[in-house]
Amino acid sequence: MPNLLPVLSVSSWPDFRQQTLPHEDAVLWHRPLPGPVQDWLDEIPDEQLPRGRFCLAPRDVGACIERLFREAELADHPALAWLCQDAQRLAEQVADVHAGRVLRLRLEAVFDNACRKFHIDNVVARLICTYRGPGTQLSMGGGDTDKAETVPTGAPILLKGKQWPQEAAIALHHRSPPIEGTGLSRLVLVLEPVNEDDEFGTSYDRRFNPN
Numbered sequence: 680m681p682n683l684l685p686v687l688s689v690s691s692w693p694d695f696r697q698q699t700l701p702h703e704d705a706v707l708w709h710r711p712l713p714g715p716v717q718d719w720l721d722e723i724p725d726e727q728l729p730r731g732r733f734c735l736a737p738r739d740v741g742a743c744i745e746r747l748f749r750e751a752e753l754a755d756h757p758a759l760a761w762l763c764q765d766a767q768r769l770a771e772q773v774a775d776v777h778a779g780r781v782l783r784l785r786l787e788a789v790f791d792n793a794c795r796k797f798h799i800d801n802v803v804a805r806l807i808c809t810y811r812g813p814g815t816q817l818s819m820g821g822g823d824t825d826k827a828e829t830v831p832t833g834a835p836i837l838l839k840g841k842q843w844p845q846e847a848a849i850a851l852h853h854r855s856p857p858i859e860g861t862g863l864s865r866l867v868l869v870l871e872p873v874n875e876d877d878e879f880g881t882s883y884d885r886r887f888n889p890n
Contacts (some may be wrong), residue, residue, distance in 0.1 A: 684817055684828060685851050686836075692768070695835070698730070699776055700804065704851035705817075705838040712810065712833035716758040720811045724866045727751055728788035728811075734873060735887035737782050741767030742889045744868075747786055769806055769835055770870055773812035776837065777803045777872040783884060789855060789865040797827075797852035802840035805871040808833070812865030813856040820850060829856060840871075 685704040689695050695708040711717075729751040733743055741763040748754050748762075770782055797818045807830075808814050814830035819876070830836050839849050858865065 684819065686817065687715065696772055697839075698837070700837065700839055700843070702796045704849050705836055707830065707834055707836045709831065709834050711831070713758075713761060716761050717811075717833065719756050719758040720762075720866060723753065723811075723866075724792065725788070727753065728864065728866055730786050730788045732783070733783045733830060733886055733887040734781055734783050734884045735889075737770045738767075738779065739887055739889045740782065740784055740870070743784055743887050744786065745827045754887060761881075765808075766868055766870075769808060769868070773804065773870045773872060774836065781873050783869075783871050783873045784887075785867075786871040787865075787867045787869065789858070792855070792857040794855040795857055797854045799849055799852055800838065800840040800841065800871075802871045802873075802884040803842045803844075804837060804840055805869060806835055807853075808835040808868045810866045810868060812863050812867075815853050816856050818852050818854075820852060828853035 687698065687703040687706045688709050689698065689706065695706065700706060724815055729747040731747045734861060744766045745754065745759065745763045748759050753759070768798055773782060809815060809830065809832055812832065814824040814832050814834060816827045816829050818827045838851065838853060843849065
């Protein structure tokens with residue numbers, strides 16, 4: 680990731696875990712997915728990719744991912760344990776950044792040009808990890824797409840949103856990569872803290888019950 684973008688790039692989980700976004704607009708954990716995990720995810724038929732949207736306690740994220748894959752009849756692969764553990768620790772990081780007792784989880788299967796415009800999310804912070812397919816694209820000010828940078832597949836990025844409590848303006852914009860008509864598909868995990876009083880259980884979200 681170029682130094683021109685206000686993104687702090689780290690190479691290990693401990694370094695990512697301790698970041699609370701004090702200066703940069705985002706922090707990126709630059710890592711590859713384990714080969715067996717990537718191979719398994721890439722082999723899943725498009726129509727079988729799991730998806731769901733929930734509000735839940737941070738401690739339940741791994742269990743939620745496991746259930747979504749089980750409901751898609753994909754729970755018999757050993758790589759699923761790694762995926763659930765990974766989503767769980769990413770959730771803990773998001774919760775700690777804003778002391779969130781409730782998170783919104785979205786697991787999305789994407790086949791088109793979703794969120795095609797560069798933007799800043801109207802949230803406190805949002806973590807995006809693309810487990811399959813092209814990663815999120817980043818740009819300064821939402822301008823020249825020729826200078827956009829793509830987050831590597833498997834690399835989690837934690838982005839400040841418009842509600843981040845700070846005075847300085849956020850310059851980093853992002854969007855989903857345009858893939859419509861390419862035959863590509865994406866599997867994307869999105870995690871963000873929510874206001875329990877205002878947003879828990881909206882019409883778009885389901886409450887996750889781990890029992």
